[in-house]
Amino acid sequence: MLTIKSAAMALALTTAMAAPAIAATMRWAPQRDIVSMDPYSYGDTFTLSVLNHVYEGLVRYDATLQIEPALAEKWEVVSPTVWRFHLRKGVKFHDGADFTADDVLASLKRVSDQTSPLRGNLPAYVSSEKIDDHTVDIHVTENYPLLLNDLTNIHIFDQGWLVTNKAEAPTDVAKGVEGYATSHANGTGPFKFISRKPDVETVFDVNPDWWDKRQHNIDRIVMTPITSPATRVAALISGEIDFTNQAPLQDIPRLQASSNVKVLSNNELRTIFLVMNQSPKAFESDVTDKNPLQDIKVRQALYHAIDADAIQKVVMSGLSRTTGSLVAPAIPGYVPDLDKRLSYDPDKAKALLAEAGYPNGFSFSFLCRNTEFVNEEQICQAVSAMWARVGLRPNLNVGPTTIQDAKFDTLQFDVGTLGWANEPMLDSYSILVQVVHSKTGNAGVFNWGAWKDTEIDGLIDEAGRTIDRTARLALQSKALQRANDLSMFIPVHQQPMAWAVGSNVKDVLQLSDNKARHWLTHMAD
Structure with a gap:
């Protein structure tokens, strides 16, 4: 019997297969969908990891889970309560707007709002101050040692985009509070948001103007949630999907026995x-x-x-x-x-x-x-x-x-x-x-x-x-x-942690934080 959910999933897969081919398309099938396109809407690790493809923070974790510069090129501790960040110049949002200190201030104000579900990710944050267009001071409680760690997942919004779309206020999935950012996105990251049908399909295309050096060869990511473990496994083995970050544990032996599937597992x-x-x-x-x-x-x-x-x-x-x-x-x-x-x-x-x-x-x-x-x-x-x-x-x-x-x-x-x-x-x-x-x-x-x-x-x-x-x-x-x-x-x-990839995927990085980083993934030639 074909349920509404499975019918929607089948339609998404059929549509993706019938659409004009785009070179190096990553067909990603997680167990569930993200909760929102707004990274501040709920402290959900999976949602944040997906949106890391679109949005970026001032700093990020590298391939060894060490902190490295991202939208901030460098930083220093000015006093026990002040950190100064020097922002990267020449960065543009996906809509073409320049990235500046105003965007950092607007983002920190939004995420630290008392109605923001993600405010706990900045427990020591007090305020922020613009020094010039590419310098920001962040004020924290005295001698707080973990600000850089906190900032790795505080995604930066375009201040003008927030104002234009009346999205300055946080949204909240748990309380049913939505807004423009719930279903739209405008970041600086390696992929641009293209379209979304909740629980059916979300599409991202490569950002050719990304400030960083491109280390992947993916042109499009089509993310199609498949809640049924059996359907997810069948789609992998048949080659209808290329990647899942949630391979069913009970089906790992079957996946390992398939000649065109590779399983990556760890705790x-x-x-x-x-x-x-x-x-x-x-x-x-x-x-x-x-x-x-x-x-x-x-x-x-x-x-x-x-x-x-x-x-x-x-x-x-x-x-x-x-x-x-x-x-x-x-x-x-x-x-x-x-x-x-x-x-x-x-x-x-x-x-x-x-x-x-x-x-x-x-x-x-x-x-x-x-x-x-x-x-x-x-x-x-x-x-x-x-x-x-x-x-x-x-x-x-x-x-x-x-x-x-x-x-x-x-x-x-x-x-x-x-x-x-x-x-x-x-x-x-x-x-x-x-x-x-x-x-x-x-x-x-x-x-x-x-x-x-x-x-x-x-x-x-x-x-x-x-x-x-x-x-x-x-x-x-x-x-x-x-x-x-x-x-x-x-x-x-x-x-x-069990991932499975099809034969179209040549190389994918799996770290213990269980986050897919497709800006570092290589598809087969």
Whole structure:
């Protein structure tokens, strides 16, 4: 039976194949679509990685994940609260407008607005100042050490384009706030936005006037989301698509057996973990007078009931990395001692529930997505069954990312899934300030469950103003340790990264941040 979704996908593939051939077309089929053309509309790593082909930041990560100049040629620290950036001259936006300091100021104002979902990516930002047309000062909180990391994914808009199209105000996917930038784009990057049909097809063409040296041979990118794993695999094997950054784990042996498909796999930086709503009252539970999840014994019971090794072997095909840590080993701030899980012990889980006053368990909502993380729905199904074995009654609620994230953002859940790769910062301060910290100012933007610990907040705040790297990481590790001690979250694993490319792709760069960089991809001659 052909569903509306699969029919739309088939139409997009047929249209792409029937259209006049354009040399070196990259046919990209992710599992899901981006959430918006506006990079500030939601802190979604996949969306930001796709829009990196169109928009650029003042700095960027190179092929070894080291920071290098982009729209800023150089920078220096003027004082403990001021960084000066010297902008690249001669850069033009895709509509032909010149890139200047005004564009940087307008972009920083927009992304740091209190209504901006991405403001947490600039936790120490205070203000910006134009020195001349190609020099900008950025004012931050005193001695903040990670501004360059933050700026790697703060895309720069054309100020004139924003004003002309009444797009100065941020949009917000989670709250349903849209604008001109939701469906249009005008960046300085290696590819130009051409057209978009949400959930069907988005097209980008090469920018022949890009300021940087062209290191790819792609003329067009046609991105067609294919939600069905079986359809995605069949399209790869048949040669209808060239690339997917989400090869289904269960189909990797079949893809590897195909002579015209190559599989690239590794563990990525993203840790998948469970978050618990710790506000005074449960969202959906048969316990109505209080929230059981505020009790550490209950949180520990949920943790002890999960057999993470079984999830790794069965659900993740042995390809994930089971963890007790909120950050991957490659992320600064990781400490091996924090990578030890609470034991899988159903009897202990039952005993803890009884001690907490719930010998017969309780019901609660369990919010998950089916289009976000690798095998997320299957993980949630497995965890639900494990909790049921100790007397808990999770009500599993599964849906697409755009719908579920709005529920997270408005506390319409009790337990849910979250994944964090610490991008673009590539430092444990990222998850600490955006997720673990209480919701205060620019901090705690993804504190979805009203969790709060004053000691943790103090450690994070001190780390954010500590220049010495060793001292800063020690503070961050201490904050992570306390989060573990409180069972504030339940880590599961670092998820696997599996890409697959067809015979038309000669060379593609895969880094541990799991971001496709097609400005460095070579198609076959």
